[in-house]
Amino acid sequence: MKSLIRQPINKLLLFYMLTLPALANASLLVVANVDKPISLSKSEVKAIFMGGATSYDLNAVALTAENKTRAMFNARIIGMTESRIQSYWAQMRFSGRQKPPREFDNEEQLINYLVKHKGAVAYVSSDVELKAGIVILYRSED
Amino acid sequence: MKSLKKIKVSLVIVALIITSGFSTAAEPKIEFSGFARAVVGHLNDDNLVFLGYDEGYSFSEQSLFAFRADASITDKISVIGQALVHSSDVRESGIQWLYLDYRPTQDWSFKLGRQRIPFFTYSDVIDVGFAYPWITPPIQVYANYLFSEFDGAMGRYDFSTKSVSGSLEAYVGQYKGPIVQSGQRLDADIEYVAGLYSKLNYKNFTFSAAYHEGKVKVDIPEFKEFQDLLRMFNFITTANELGINNRARFIKLGVSYNSFDYFIESEFSKITSGSAFIPKVNAGYLTLGYNLYPFTLHATIAHSDAGYSEPVNEVPLGLNPILDQVHLGFEAIFMSLPIDSLTSLTIGSRYDWKQNIAFKAEVSFLKGENNKRAFFTVGDPTIEEREAVLFQLAAEWVF
Numbered sequence: 001m002k003s004l005i006r007q008p009i010n011k012l013l014l015f016y017m018l019t020l021p022a023l024a025n026a027s028l029l030v031v032a033n034v035d036k037p038i039s040l041s042k043s044e045v046k047a048i049f050m051g052g053a054t055s056y057d058l059n060a061v062a063l064t065a066e067n068k069t070r071a072m073f074n075a076r077i078i079g080m081t082e083s084r085i086q087s088y089w090a091q092m093r094f095s096g097r098q099k100p101p102r103e104f105d106n107e108e109q110l111i112n113y114l115v116k117h118k119g120a121v122a123y124v125s126s127d128v129e130l131k132a133g134i135v136i137l138y139r140s141e142d
Numbered sequence: 143m144k145s146l147k148k149i150k151v152s153l154v155i156v157a158l159i160i161t162s163g164f165s166t167a168a169e170p171k172i173e174f175s176g177f178a179r180a181v182v183g184h185l186n187d188d189n190l191v192f193l194g195y196d197e198g199y200s201f202s203e204q205s206l207f208a209f210r211a212d213a214s215i216t217d218k219i220s221v222i223g224q225a226l227v228h229s230s231d232v233r234e235s236g237i238q239w240l241y242l243d244y245r246p247t248q249d250w251s252f253k254l255g256r257q258r259i260p261f262f263t264y265s266d267v268i269d270v271g272f273a274y275p276w277i278t279p280p281i282q283v284y285a286n287y288l289f290s291e292f293d294g295a296m297g298r299y300d301f302s303t304k305s306v307s308g309s310l311e312a313y314v315g316q317y318k319g320p321i322v323q324s325g326q327r328l329d330a331d332i333e334y335v336a337g338l339y340s341k342l343n344y345k346n347f348t349f350s351a352a353y354h355e356g357k358v359k360v361d362i363p364e365f366k367e368f369q370d371l372l373r374m375f376n377f378i379t380t381a382n383e384l385g386i387n388n389r390a391r392f393i394k395l396g397v398s399y400n401s402f403d404y405f406i407e408s409e410f411s412k413i414t415s416g417s418a419f420i421p422k423v424n425a426g427y428l429t430l431g432y433n434l435y436p437f438t439l440h441a442t443i444a445h446s447d448a449g450y451s452e453p454v455n456e457v458p459l460g461l462n463p464i465l466d467q468v469h470l471g472f473e474a475i476f477m478s479l480p481i482d483s484l485t486s487l488t489i490g491s492r493y494d495w496k497q498n499i500a501f502k503a504e505v506s507f508l509k510g511e512n513n514k515r516a517f518f519t520v521g522d523p524t525i526e527e528r529e530a531v532l533f534q535l536a537a538e539w540v541f
Contacts, residue, residue, distance in 0.1 A: 053300030083494035
């Protein structure tokens with residue numbers, strides 16, 4: 001029984017030891033499948049991923065809540081914890097205002113979706129390989 | 143119920159007309175979602191009842207379940223319905239939302255049908271406990287609206303620039319159905335209700351402002367005979383004071399600040415009307431929250447100051463004993479109207495166990511104006527004190 005309890009704790013420690021330094025150094029990119037280059041401000045990025053309007057024809061897609069790049073995006077761009085964001089989306093959904101962006105499990109799936117969908121916009125870590133046709137709209141170096 | 147049937151039929155017809163004008167490759171699809179909450183509460187006072195909570199432990203005051211269906215007809219048009227089952231006797235179960243949603247562009251959206259009024263930040267999602275930090279949102283602000291639904295149209299415009307983003311909502315409609323006024327359920331005819339709701343996001347701040355106006359018509363059956371008597375004596379204005387046929391106006395201002403570590407939320411409201419039966423209320427709250435993911439700790443100070451305008455009493459005093467009785471009887475009705483002036487401090491915590499399930503605990507220290515109602519139901523009216531502590535636990539779920 002003891003070893004069963006210890007195992008997940010050790011895994012968790014290992015996860016943080018391996019991912020935190022990487023997270024601290026990685027840049028966050030907002031990328032999209034668009035024809036013309038666009039430069040977004042932090043406020044515009046926040047609006048796009050929180051269901052707001054943009055003057056560009058962009059459709060946001062996101063990562064699932066467990067993803068570490070999403071955690072980085074929440075902290076650096078949205079400025080809210082995951083629970084506050086989930087509360088916000090509950091309010092938007094059940095008041096009929098907005099729906100949250102479609103979610104994907106990992107960044108590879110996001111990039112593949114972007115390649116196939118014109119106007120799709122997503123956030124990814126700078127470690128992720130961008131494919132042809134995907135343009136960087138915003139870079140966070142925090 | 144009849145009006146709801148009419149809405150359903152109208153929505154289907156409108157949907158068919160609009161869709162016939164669009165060519166689309168999108169497959170129609172239906173999405174289901176919903177929410178539920180289980181809330182238990184206890185009040186530490188043997189003479190007072192607050193929100194239905196007394197010295198016992200009650201699950202049935204705020205627990206509920208709601209189911210929502212969202213049927214996309216094209217990629218721009220959908221029909222949305224939401225039904226709710228409530229455990230409280232005071233709240234009505236049934237269809238809360240049933241409307242056609244049309245989004246011609248990313249900036250514009252329109253709703254047509256039965257909707258809830260966005261009086262304040264959480265008014266239209268007041269049943270979705272998962273959407274806010276408290277178990278019970280500050281009652282001083284959130285209990286003061288007379289009606290919560292309307293049948294009509296709403297337009298919304300979203301905008302965004304390099305440094306600010308926001309939205310503007312405008313709606314107009316009407317409502318026929320029960321309203322709760324001074325703790326009494328009455329049949330009302332809201333001839334029109336219209337409003338504007340604006341929101342502006344700048345950095346971590348969100349500013350909101352709203353104005354709502356409605357023409358409320360309510361006959362109060364228990365005063366019918368008294369009204370007839372006054373009319374017989376030709377005291378028409380005074381007789382009219384015993385019913386509601388007036389405009390009510392709501393103004394609200396809100397500021398919130400959200401950071402990764404903490405948040406501040408505040409709203410201030412003012413309700414005025416031409417009726418001596420509808421209270422004039424100034425209310426507000428300030429919430430400070432600390433995020434310690436997956437925990438949230440928060441504290442809220444809230445206050446309401448309520449009163450009534452003086453009714454016109456045309457009946458002369460001192461001319462004859464019968465008229466004196468009528469005069470004093472009329473005054474007595476308005477003297478007995480409940481005054482909900484209350485100050486409260488609420489301290490609470492929220493634990494987000496899963497992405498869609500949260501548990502909350504909350505304690506509210508309530509201090510009302512002595513000898514007034516202050517949102518309480520009073521057992522022994524000779525006891526003037528209006529002070530109690532409310533304890534609540536809740537489980538919130540969205541799916």
